[in-house]
Amino acid sequence: MSILIFLQSLFVSQQPTLNVGDRVNHVRGGAIRRTDGYVVAQTASGVLVEWPRGGSSLLPTAELSQIG
DSSP states (O other): OHHHHHHHHHHOOOOOOOOTTOEEEEEETTEEEEEEEEEEEEETTEEEEEOSSSOEEEEOGGGEEEOO
């Protein structure tokens, strides 16, 4: 039984939790869309990111990669 639970855990995707102030890049389809954003807030509908050029965006956590 423990082998089945282990195998299942390999395929379960967990959404990362980002903290306010974390630096992130927006990645979609394997390409970096925007760089060097700062997390402002995280909600059930996504992560609010402020970009150095171009305001802010509400994005899904899966499309963000943490810098550093």
